[in-house]
Amino acid sequence: MSTVLLKGGHLIDPARGFNALADVVLRDGRVEEIAEPGKSKSTADETLNLKGLTVAPGFIDLHVHLREPGQTHKESIATGTAAAAAGGFTSVCAMPNTRPINDSPAVTRWIQDEERGAVVNVFPIAAATLGSLGEKLSDYRRLKEAGAVALSDDGKPILDDHIMREALALAAKVGLPVIQHAEDTKISGGNPMNEGVTSFKLGLRGQPSASEWQMVERDIRLASQEGGRLHVAHVSSAKSLDIVRFGRASQVKVTAEVTPHHFLFTEESCSTYDTRYKMSPPLRSAADREAILAALIDGTVDAIATDHAPHALFEKEVEFDKAAFGITGLEIALAATITELQHTGKISLTRVVELLSTNPARIVGLKGRGTLAEGSVADVTIFDPKKRWTYDVEKTRSRSRNCPYGGMQFYGKVRATIVAGKVIFSEL
């Protein structure tokens, strides 16, 4: 293995409260040394001059759909992780709604097999119930042994109170978090957008935000009884955030993520029936978006996750009602965060790194990641927070292009991504 010197960059490592210029030496896939600029005594095979750039622990996306096995017309593990690398993510957590559903150690292992051609770390999230049918728990102990870092029936909420209770209890014993896609489908009806004035104007049926917050409320109540760790995926409404705050104040172990699209857009974006704005949970009201921004600032939200959900053209170029839910987002997550939150002075760069690396690592318990302390894994994201650029969706590394970001101008560009000491993406 070789030695890489990251020279003269601005190192931000919130886990250690580090925020200063530093040289970083990576050897054999680990961080060997953090030194004051020019003071390192190590010899390096390769030196990257990072003047003016920010060096951060590798970003971790808690919520991606890699579509493999089974739906490689949308994405594969190889193409999805290539997009992740371009977005600065050194690790992604893969949701289990593949075909077959990842509810077994065999599928969990298969996803991590070298032959899949992943260029970043893939940490599988296993199905919380067999077939994600919400009826019978999967084998959490063996799934954890096979490499699962969390349990979720993402896309399909665990509706049954009793099953959710059992899931939290067993997951707590095994030491894994339960990630809930909070949506009471009895209320949401699987309708294509948020319920409100816009949905009425468009003649579309809506999902009231109650279909989300009532589920969050129930889950927090159950978690308070069972003591498990609950992670609320893609929070989209103001009231859900209030409930998360309340849960945390009552000592419930609850964490929450939001997506870039929920803090960038509102339901108004659906006004032209553009299916690139259709996802689940749906874009909500302007007041909900404001609440999400406030929660990112005040710490209620722990992580930014993309919910990268690739779909082929034929699944999106149909009537709004019939289009598949979900949009891609791996390549713009950092840029969206910087543009909307850091460039505008709402949050610091340290908070950006917390949201994209430090906290996600803690939520799914990735030891030695989410920090660049000496001895930790040499997963590094290098970016230029001031760089202005335009996203060209035609050049995406993903197999799909179902997102509204093409042509959008952003601040903040990933310049290099390093996984286990190896540069896997570079625009240096």
Add this chain to the structure above:
Amino acid sequence: MHAHPSQALLDAFTILNHKKSLKGLKIVTIGDIFHSRVARSDAHLFSKLGARVVFCGPDVLLPNSARELAPGVEIVRDMDEAIRGADVVMMLRVQQERLSGMQINVDEYIRRYQLTSAKLKLAKRDAIVMHPGPMIRGMEMTDEVADCKQSVVLEQVLNGVKVRMAILATLLGGKR
């Protein structure tokens, strides 16, 4: 499912055959507004032309958000109150094929929202009765009302041809 602009134009044209202008008219639309493209387009045009647009129907077929459709749209739940003093009464069909899961009690609906001769008497004496069709006689209105002198339903059908010819001619660059 959200717009029917040619119907709005022919509705306005039909009203103008009977009234000098739409300005200040009370136009009440009753029934399944949730599923109606006609109601949405009518509301925009009538409001722009200065009419008072009143919607009436049960909660499930008329959410409160309908008020935000166009400036000055009002929601009145009680049919008698909605119809009182109206210049135009527009009845809409319950679009059963689109209810998918919504519950409508037909008897209750008829009792509360059917236009009968007695209810029509609450409107102005020269009020006209409209319906974009297809109409279910005995559901949204009685035969008696459908065939009364104030009903302009068949005139709407005829005007549909004229107005759509005019739209096509205009779009094709025809001269007046």
